[in-house]
Amino acid sequence: MGKNKLKKFAQNDTFANLVQPTRDELLEGFALKGNWNKDFFENDQPIVLELGCGKGEYSVGLAERFPNKNFVGVDIKGARLWAGASTALVNNLTNVGFLRTQIELLEHCFAPGEISEIWVTFPDPQIKFRRAKHRLTAPLFLNRYQRLLQPDGVVHLKTDSEFLHGYTHGVLEILGYPIEEAYHDIDFQLPDVPDHVLHAITTHYEKLFRKKGKTITYIRWRFS
Numbered sequence: 698m699g700k701n702k703l704k705k706f707a708q709n710d711t712f713a714n715l716v717q718p719t720r721d722e723l724l725e726g727f728a729l730k731g732n733w734n735k736d737f738f739e740n741d742q743p744i745v746l747e748l749g750c751g752k753g754e755y756s757v758g759l760a761e762r763f764p765n766k767n768f769v770g771v772d773i774k775g776a777r778l779w780a781g782a783s784t785a786l787v788n789n790l791t792n793v794g795f796l797r798t799q800i801e802l803l804e805h806c807f808a809p810g811e812i813s814e815i816w817v818t819f820p821d822p823q824i825k826f827r828r829a830k831h832r833l834t835a836p837l838f839l840n841r842y843q844r845l846l847q848p849d850g851v852v853h854l855k856t857d858s859e860f861l862h863g864y865t866h867g868v869l870e871i872l873g874y875p876i877e878e879a880y881h882d883i884d885f886q887l888p889d890v891p892d893h894v895l896h897a898i899t900t901h902y903e904k905l906f907r908k909k910g911k912t913i914t915y916i917r918w919r920f921s
């Protein structure tokens with residue numbers, strides 16, 4: 698492992714805004730589950746998750762724009778989380794935290810109804826058929842999100858993958874979950890509002906995909 702990564706991992710251990718529970722800690726009963734507002738944010742604001750947040754651009758960018766909401770960026774890769782957590786600390790953003798865990802374990806991290814909104818930003822589309830159950834918008838994941846969300850909670854998916862956009866659209870229609878907004882090309886279809894979060898916040902992967910000429914899609918839905 699590179700020296701830089703080791704340095705970031707060591708710093709991660711000192712960051713008060715980064716929570717890194719072990720699998721055993723989660724399975725034995727995680728103290729923050731159901732208590733994020735009381736024990737982590739120390740306020741009563743709605744909690745928004747960014748799943749597969751990488752360097753946490755949406756977690757940080759939304760936290761800056763919406764100080765009346767709390768944000769938690771979730772990813773399994775510590776070196777990427779370091780970027781978001783250190784940016785939030787440098788900017789004194791107290792309404793954003795980061796959680797290093799597998800998304801599959803989210804229900805051990807948060808209580809039913811503890812979440813008000815979920816962002817899924819540029820996930821791996823898992824195109825191969827045998828990987829279908831790993832897509833972050835596969836029915837198994839949607840069931841998890843529905844249980845974590847408040848009844849009026851929404852999920853946002855921003856992706857460069859036409860495949861994942863179309864797949865998600867289809868799954869939502871089959872399951873009867875109402876789609877609130879959908880664009881197969883945000884630059885072309887979304888009115889050019891400069892401070893719209895879909896345009897104003899761009900992630901590391903988004904920049905890479907845009908350089909390759911990919912169009913960026915967006916879909917937002919609820920479960921009832």
Ligand SMILES: C[S@@+](CC[C@H](N)C(=O)[O-])C[C@H]1O[C@@H](n2cnc3c(N)ncnc32)[C@H](O)[C@@H]1O
Nearest residue numbers: 749750751772773774799800818819900901902
């Ligand atoms: C393609 S990257 C996108 C990162 C970031 N959202 C962006 O747009 O730059 C996907 C991210 O999801 C994370 N990830 C994938 N599967 C995961 C899982 N099951 N649990 C936690 N993180 C996961 C990866 O570690 C990676 O950082």
